[in-house]
Amino acid sequence: MGGSRYSIGDGMPVYSEEDCEGALFMAKWPNGYKCPRCLHPHHYNVSSRGRRLFECMSCRHQTSLTAGTVLEGTRTPLFKWFQAMYLMQIGISATLLSELIQVTYKTAWLMNHKLRYAIEQWDRELPLQGQLQVLGEFYAYEYSRRFSSMGAEAEHRAHPVIVGASVVESSGTMTRLKIKRMESAAGSPNDSCELERFLQNHAILAGDESHEIKVFDRRNRRERSALHAIWNEAVRWLARTFGGIGPKHLQAYLDEFCFRRMFRSDTMIELIGLCGMTNTIIYRDLVGKRGGIQPIKWGRKHAKSRQKIAS
Ligand SMILES: [Zn+2]
Secondary structure, three states: OOOOOHHHOOOOOOOHHHHHHHHHHHHHHOOOOOOOOOOOOOEEEEEOEEEEEEEEEEOOOOEEEEOOOOOOOOOOOOOHHHHHHHHHOOOOOOOHHHHOOOOOOOHHHHHHHHHHHHHHHHHHHOOEEEOOOOOEEEEEEHHHHHHOOOOOOOOOEEEEEEEEEOOOOOOOEEEEEEEOOOOOOOOOOOOOOHHHHHHHHHOEEEEEOOHEEEEEOOOOOOOOOOOHHHHHHHHHHHHHHHHOOOOHHHHHHHHHHHHHHEEEHHHHHHHHHHHHOOOOOOOHHOOOOOOOOOOOOHHHHHOOOOOHHOO
């Protein structure tokens, strides 16, 4: 179980830029072009500095294919983005991605994280519901050491997480899956308050359905559930691919894992769809510790005065 059908050795698919444009167009405008300003459904094709633009026949507003998508502002060819999405079906490191698609490490890192950001937005929209199963666990250094040949860094201290799934009781099929790290590293995954918080943030509980939540205990070795297996799979992937992950970005990787686990062979198609619908995030916000502080926006007016200062 969990073995990937894809192997990097199989070689990477070659996509034409036109095919990628077509796929992104469909993802962004599934019902056909629509002007982002006036919602008019018809456009002229124009090009500016080699870039293809869509000009609204009604209000003349120009927009690009990537505007309003995760790929907005990118200077990387679309086909490389699609190759990155292809590779996210396995889930690889930025180092390997940069080698395989021939971009710098920083670009590869940013691409992977932008894709994860789209997944994170998707995850927020889909809380768990119905019959639930939950399991409290620890993401710990020992796991990394056990599974990784790379030798994990000492920064991987145990961090409590909760694995939760919506399950069709009769068949045991999982319809939704989430693994969330707890905010406090000092928390215990078996703490009922933590469990309650997890449910509040990530599940819809209609009425009194507390009886429909099955809570598994990580320490109970006789009661191995599908959630235990999924958790082990996630930990192995983090260890083998990245040599373990520190707490700062752990959640993004866990979301990526759950996304792939849910969609399996449809992962890439779903990912393209998400990219077309999700606004991008910039590097500074991805790495930023300065949460809450608005960076100064240099508009045209400011740019002028800045030029003056410079000259
Ligand atoms: Zn318009």
